[in-house]
Amino acid sequence: MQFGIFSVSDITTDPTTGHTPTEAERIKDIVTIAKHAEEVGLDVFALGEHHNEPFFSSSPTTTLAYIAAQTSTLQLSTATTLITTNDPVKIAEDFAMLQHLSDGRVDLTLGRGNTGPVYPWFGKDIRAGIPLAIENYALLHKLWREHTVDWKGKYRTPLQSFTSTPRPLDEIPPFVWHGSIRSPEIAEQAAFYGDGFFANHIFWPASHTQRMIALYRERWAHYGHGDPDTAIVGLGGQVFMAKNSQDAVKQFRPYFDNAPVYGHGPSMEDFTRETPLTVGSPQEVIDRTLGFRDYVGDYQRQLFLMDHAGLPLKTVLEQLDLLGSEVVPVLRKEFANLKPAHVPDAPTHASLLAAKSSPEVSVA
């Protein structure tokens, strides 16, 4: 099982000091955070894409390439890449480029984003969110698998004898996850292609995630990719830890109370009960996270949101230390013990390459 972190790239004032980081600070900090994720033994770093303040991450592949150059094992991913408003031709090229530069340490999570106004900024129609996600991915899928592409669709100009460059590393397209909170069409899309499904999971009740994963698994089997429990599932999570629970609650409360998305709304106690947010000791985080398996089944990737709501860099790095030293080693062991042998790991470039060179071994 893969463990890692994901960032939504918000620039938020630290409510305890009043300090608002500059874009330059946050952009440099995110590189430090990603590098530290590798140092503490995490597997994955995933970065969001936004095109509006207060977010800084408009160009994830640039950032990820810079991180790739300074890491050696870290899997680089996105959370999410906008399949609706990006040209699929550019996605195909950017991520193939990143594959080559990072020696294949790349996958991506496609999503529709949470910002309505972004559609017209890129000349797209917000009313066509789902159809754009469907058509654009159909083209992206083709561009990575066919050298010369003739294509005609509804939402972009046709392509004639087009080859996206560079070609995917070793002719193996990056593994794709499809992310959605509550659109069954996207779970269906992931199942149709035999791709992974990533449930954001945070900020939302677990019941949403449970329904979406169940649908994805059922449709995965329907499309003949294997039994429902062999589908490739990723989950988000959000934690804040201290050695003892009371300190975690005390330290995190001002950040919670003023956070984007949920701040000035429900109490931290209500929100931790209603959503997967866990504020407490490392042991509490371990217990809660193991509990996710009870409603989604054995899954392949767990990402945590750590650098959010104005938490200063120092705190984020300390959180990563706790995650890497006290939480993930236990989760790795526990999840591995629980997982039946036939449930696959998340595909990586290495596993897909191995499967390609020895065709008898089947990998999802």
Added chain:
Amino acid sequence: MNQRSLVVISAGLSQPSSTRLLADRLSAAAVDQAASLGVDLTVRVVELRDVAHDLMNHMLTGFPPAALKDVIEAVEAADGIIAVTPVFNASFSGLFKSFFDVLDKDALVDKPVLIAATGGTARHSLALEHALRPMFAYLRAVTMPTSVFAATDDWGGSEDLLHGRVDRAASELAREISRREPAVVTDPFALTTSFADMLGA
């Protein structure tokens, strides 16, 4: 007897409130009228006060806390609704509006709704026609022709004019409920199009 469900939404703030009193009169009359049409109406009364904080949290976070979710699901599954609000500043109360603001846009489509309101004097009565009725029209609910307003005087007057209006509105609601098939709740996670169709679209 056919089984049907009625959800009564009361936005009264005090306990007890005249808004709840009116809601109870209306639901009791609706149960009687429905019974005469061979319909056994099960009633669930919701005091919005009980989910007031949840409503605001829903607006801020985008999802309903458990208690509010339960109420929303009851409304979606209901065969009829009685909606009663106090009149504040010539309109429904903010709490009343907030509840209908968080419902799915299709939650009330073709659903029989009886609207009612309370206020200090009869001067406030047209808030029903100028505020509640257009909102439910927008939501494509089937609003009963008779709306019921109760002023303070209605509760103390010797001549029970309110009684006649309550019965007339309740009989309209009972008739609309009885002539419809039971409400069907659409599963938000259900796929309505095949993926092949989506690809070909």
